[in-house]
Amino acid sequence: MPLSHTEMANAFTRYGDELTRYCLKYIEDADDAHDVISEVWEQVVRHAPRYTPPSEGTVRSWLYAILKSRIADFHRRKRRWRMYVETYQPATPATVDREALLDVYNAMQQLSPRWQQVIRYRFIEDKSLIETGEAMGINERVTRAVQHRALDRLRAILQ
Numbered sequence: 528m529p530l531s532h533t534e535m536a537n538a539f540t541r542y543g544d545e546l547t548r549y550c551l552k553y554i555e556d557a558d559d560a561h562d563v564i565s566e567v568w569e570q571v572v573r574h575a576p577r578y579t580p581p582s583e584g585t586v587r588s589w590l591y592a593i594l595k596s597r598i599a600d601f602h603r604r605k606r607r608w609r610m611y612v613e614t615y616q617p618a619t620p621a622t623v624d625r626e627a628l629l630d631v632y633n634a635m636q637q638l639s640p641r642w643q644q645v646i647r648y649r650f651i652e653d654k655s656l657i658e659t660g661e662a663m664g665i666n667e668r669v670t671r672a673v674q675h676r677a678l679d680r681l682r683a684i685l686q
Contacts, residue, residue, distance in 0.1 A: 530575035530586070538586050539568065546594055553598050563597045570597070634684040642677035649674055 648659040660670035
């Protein structure tokens with residue numbers, strides 16, 4: 528039987544502080560921990576209609592399973608970011624291949640204005656998906672889809 532709105536509210540009231548304390552044990556930064564907890568509750572709301580109680584276990588164990596998964600995701604993202612930062616080498620005028628840059632510029636001119644805009648916001652102005660979507664008046668999912676199509680087309684043109 529799916530989890531009702533009332534049951535979700537009760538779970539939030541009953542387990543919210545407990546889950547937050549657990550999360551803070553594994554994520555030192557309180558802001559990051561609260562972001563992870565928000566992801567947990569977002570996932571609960573999204574998956575509640577499909578929730579079926581297991582033969583053994585409770586809503587509490589389901590919440591902890593989601594939380595542990597989100598904590599693991601957080602640490603994976605953090606590790607990837609750390610590796611990126613440690614290996615990042617900014618381009619210098621001596622390392623920039625001007626001919627390749629001109630090829631990319633010319634290929635960009637063949638894209639639709641919307642695709643050019645999403646690439647400019649994301650990779651030149653270094654905006655997040657959310658910031659790009661807000662600037663373009665579209666939501667994050669649409670932004671991601673437009674970016675994917677634009678990069679696929681750009682790749683095809685450059686080959």
